[in-house]
Amino acid sequence: MKMAEAGESIKPLFAGLTDISISEDIPVEGDISVPVGSQNADNDFSTLDEPVKDTILRDLRAVGQKFVHVMYPKKSSALLRDWDLWGPLLLCVTLALMLQGGSADSEDESRPQFAEVFVIIWFGSVIITLNSKLLGGTISFFQSLCVLGYCILPLTVAMIVCRIVLLGGVGPVSFAIRLIIVTASFSWSTFASTAFLADSQPANRKALVVYPVFLFYFVIGWMILTFSPSH
């Protein structure tokens, strides 16, 4: 101990800990083995060997869980923590397929083409993300894309419902029903996405970030509302 104390002044920090001595009458026994890191690494790489069904099911389950988060927006950070872009892609493709029109010759009203809807959704999301980052947001680029994409879910559901309503005929009643449905789902989308996005902004600038989101979902909702089927 004396030597240790004398040595402490010239030895580097924590060197004194190596000099701890244990008295002989307490038996100390056991196995000092460091847990090998290779076991973890095997787990990391083993997803390559699993069957494709497992991979797809796992991803689908993650996407489904995020859908639930969007439909019941609470203050959870699951959407932000494990972001993925599968869900937005699925929703975007579904919406674009349902909204697309045929060639311009066949009908009087021109419906948006598949590419148009796709481009609107993705470029709209990119612009909103850039805007929120420029205003001083703390959320990352892909997290924001993920949130905006997932919050299109209520509008997709509204699209399906509108299509069903349109099977019953095109008239003022059906228009009123569709208007109510689309308005409700558009406000739901805006509310859900602001629940996730607004937290990352400084408090006094929330309105500046919410307005483009409102406009974005408004345009998509308007596209859904003015959709009319071909005969």
Add this chain to the structure above:
Amino acid sequence: MSTPQGSKNTNAEPWGAFDDNVIQGSGSAVIDMENMDDTSGSSFEDVGEMHQRLREEEEVTAEAAATEEDTGEDGEFLGMKGLKGQLGRQVADEVWQAGKRQASKAFNLYANIDILRPYFDVEPIQVRNRLVESLIPVRMINFPQKVAGELYGPMMLVFTLVAILLHGMKTSGTVIREGTLMGTAIGTCFGYWMGVSSFVYFLAYLCNAQITMLQMLSLLGYGLFGHCMVLFITYNVHFHSLFYLLWLLIGGLSTLRMVAVLISRTVGQTPRLILCGSLTALHMLFLLYLHFAYHKMVEGILDTLEGPNVPPFQRVARDVPAVSNAIMNATMKSIAAIVQS
């Protein structure tokens, strides 16, 4: 406090992580600025050398340890395979980090959105004030008026105008053949904002006006607020007289404001005239165009089919062949009637 040369017991990894003192070869806490340059220790070549050196050192010690122990079980910490595997993974991780650092450096240099950050530094109350001010012409034109250089308000106004235009195009039943509805709307609005800003900035440069491109973009962007309001009202309420009234009133006010700001920043009668005349013409005519190009006027089509005396502004942007066929038929009929009489 200085650590002796080569002692690595303050580092995280057993083989020594990439601390600055390892890279720069000194163990002191005082960094020698003489040796500090950007690429030292962070370029791939340096990192590669470091890996090679450390790996060789570790392999030498591992070999020495392995020859001492005959029972080298697979996967044990000091075994050859375990050590190499673990070291390999750590090295790969560090290589990835170094690569990421390089890529993010390049990205920050060339694709830096932070260049635009100061132009978006606004509060909601400021945006609201500027929106209201864009309809109030200033009185003092003897000294230069202040123009806010921000881009948030103009961009949001352009997008709002796109949305309103889409609504107008849809309700008027416009059919766009070579293109899409959305593309046309975005092209029109952004084209106007950027194009007319650049044109007026060019004229301002010729006329020696004291205005920068950013200020011009901002000024014209806020001038679109009047357009948004007028179009929003008149795409839904179809009275021509109402439109003309609003065109003069609100369009005129927003144009007057822009003109007053430009006059206050220009010297000389002729330059002022040129600059303000062209801006007035472009701004007012754009509103006129937006209203009448996408205006729902079913009666206009009926008039075209029935009689030759069609008021010129009541044409709808429909398929050209259909309209021209109708006009041809009407003309042929009237010519036949004249010939026969």
